[in-house]
Amino acid sequence: MKILITGGAGFVGSRLARTLLARGSLDGHAVTQLVLTDQAPAAAHLAADARVQVRTGPLLEQCRALQGERFDGVFHLASAVSGECELDFDLGLRSNLDSTRALLDALRLTGHEGAPAPKVVFSSSVAVYGPDAAVPLPEVVTDTTLPTPQTSYGIHKLICEQLVADYTRKGYIDGRSARLMTVTVRPGRPNGAASSFFSGIIREPLAGEEAICPVSPEVSHPVTSVQRTVDGLIAVYEASREAYGGRTALNLPALNITVGQMLDALQAVAGPEVRARVRFERDERIAGIVANWPKAARADRAAALGLKP
Numbered sequence: 001m002k003i004l005i006t007g008g009a010g011f012v013g014s015r016l017a018r019t020l021l022a023r024g025s026l027d028g029h030a031v032t033q034l035v036l037t038d039q040a041p042a043a044a045h046l047a048a049d050a051r052v053q054v055r056t057g058p059l060l061e062q063c064r065a066l067q068g069e070r071f072d073g074v075f076h077l078a079s080a081v082s083g084e085c086e087l088d089f090d091l092g093l094r095s096n097l098d099s100t101r102a103l104l105d106a107l108r109l110t111g112h113e114g115a116p117a118p119k120v121v122f123s124s125s126v127a128v129y130g131p132d133a134a135v136p137l138p139e140v141v142t143d144t145t146l147p148t149p150q151t152s153y154g155i156h157k158l159i160c161e162q163l164v165a166d167y168t169r170k171g172y173i174d175g176r177s178a179r180l181m182t183v184t185v186r187p188g189r190p191n192g193a194a195s196s197f198f199s200g201i202i203r204e205p206l207a208g209e210e211a212i213c214p215v216s217p218e219v220s221h222p223v224t225s226v227q228r229t230v231d232g233l234i235a236v237y238e239a240s241r242e243a244y245g246g247r248t249a250l251n252l253p254a255l256n257i258t259v260g261q262m263l264d265a266l267q268a269v270a271g272p273e274v275r276a277r278v279r280f281e282r283d284e285r286i287a288g289i290v291a292n293w294p295k296a297a298r299a300d301r302a303a304a305l306g307l308k309p
Contacts, residue, residue, distance in 0.1 A: 001029040002070065006059055006103065007077035008036025009043065011186050012123070016075060016230045017046050026073065027119070027238045035071070037062055038078065060094060063102035067109045073119045074173075075233060076103060081193035082127060082153040082289060089152060096156035104163060108172040121237045122164045122177040124249050126222060127154035130292045141294040143250050143301050150292035151194075165247040176244055178236045181222040181254035181297060183229050194289040198223060201259070202266055205277035214283035215259060215290055222254030222297040223262075224309060235305045245301055253309035256296035 003026065007013040013036070020031050036042045037055045047054050055062060059078045078099065085092030100122075107118055130150035131137040138145060149155045157179075164175035186199040197213055198221070204211035232252040236244065244250070267275040299307065 001026065001031060001072040002033040002035070003031055004035045004037070004066075004071045004074045005077065006037050006075070006099075007079065007123075008046075008054075009038035009040045010077060011188075012180075012183060012226055012229055012233075013038065013075075013077045014043055014046060015226050016077070016233060017042070017052070019227075019230050019234070021046070021049055021051065026234070029072070058095075059099040060102055063099070063106045066103070066106040070110055070115075071107070071118050073121075073237060074103075074107065075121050075123070075237070076100065077123045079123070079156075080153070081191060082151055083194045083196070083286070084192035085153040085156065086151060086194070086285075086289065087192075092152045092156055096153070097159060100160045100163060104167050104173065108167060117171060117174045119237055120164065120167075120173045120175040121233055122160060122175065122249075123233065124157045124161050124177045124179045125154065126179055126181050126251070126254075126294055126297055127151055128158045128161070128179060128249075129294045129297075130154060137294065140256070140296040140298050141251070142298045143248075151289055161249045168247050174241070175247070176236050176239070177249035178232060178302075179249050179251045180229055180232075181224045181252055183226050184223050186226075194286050195221075197286070198259075198262070201262060201278050205266060205274045206270060209277065211278045212281045213259060213278055214281065214286040216280070216282070217260035217263065218258060219290060220256060220258045220295040221290070221293060222256050224252065224254045228253065228307075228309065232302060232307050235302075235307055239305055243305060245304075250301040251297055251299040253299040253302050253307050254297050255309050 035053045041056050042054045080095035128147035128149050129141045132148035161177045167173045168175040182195045184198045185202045190196040201211045
């Protein structure tokens with residue numbers, strides 16, 4: 001089978017690619033071709049695999065060429081992140097909405113009569129939830145909590161969920177949307193995500209560097225590891241339509257923890273001198289974004305698929 005991973009050079013995308021190549025199969029079929037698209041080239045160890053084809057450049061520009069290709073499955077992970085979308089409105093629209101619409105249309109236009117519609121897993125986000133005067137945000141969001149996002153990024157993800165649902169209703173794709181929780185600890189330098197500090201307050205102190213935490217220790221948020229996230233994406237892909245349960249997005253599992261609990265864990269593993277490298281310095285922009293995110297999440301539909309936080 002031929003699989004496309006958009007954002008295939010990113011943290012989650014590259015781990016997903018590595019996992020699929022190691023498994024050798026997906027949904028009972030051998031993975032014979034794995035196409036990785038991203039703004040940056042994929043890691044050398046992935047590109048060296050004979051089953052892998054790497055394509056570099058903006059997804060929006062690649063979608064026209066994709067119209068002539070038949071994919072059995074797609075994992076759509078490519079996205080501009082939360083902080084970027086708040087700072088550059090047009091970038092968010094182009095990278096998230098325009099690219100997703102172009103990708104879905106490319107898949108629709110390459111459908112073959114009699115052939116099954118390609119399976120598409122869209123990586124949505126916990127950022128679709130937010131407080132609204134008419135719909136207060138519960139302490140714990142669930143699969144049935146009404147999404148009322150308070151960031152451009154969250155709005156983009158919710159719109160794309162509905163596009164995936166409608167293209168599925170029309171039979172153009174077999175689409176499923178999974179709401180990812182904040183994935184930590186990410187390697188490398190901080191990125192433009194408002195959630196970047198959730199990795200930074202662990203990663204930097206362990207590397208001997210100071211880390212600035214822009215929110216208070218009491219801030220609570222659902223977090224998860226990269227491998228649990230990849231396991232969730234694969235499980236959502238392999239689930240039957242009945243097991244997935246409808247066309248609406250489901251939450252992936254997470255640990256509901258506070259910043260203070262994360263630092264307690266850091267101290268337990270690495271000692272008080274490492275914890276002391278974290279300095280609290282409030283950033284009103286970041287704190288304002290995070291304040292509109294859920295404090296905790298539950299994932300009942302994912303649990304029914306056997307997934308755990």
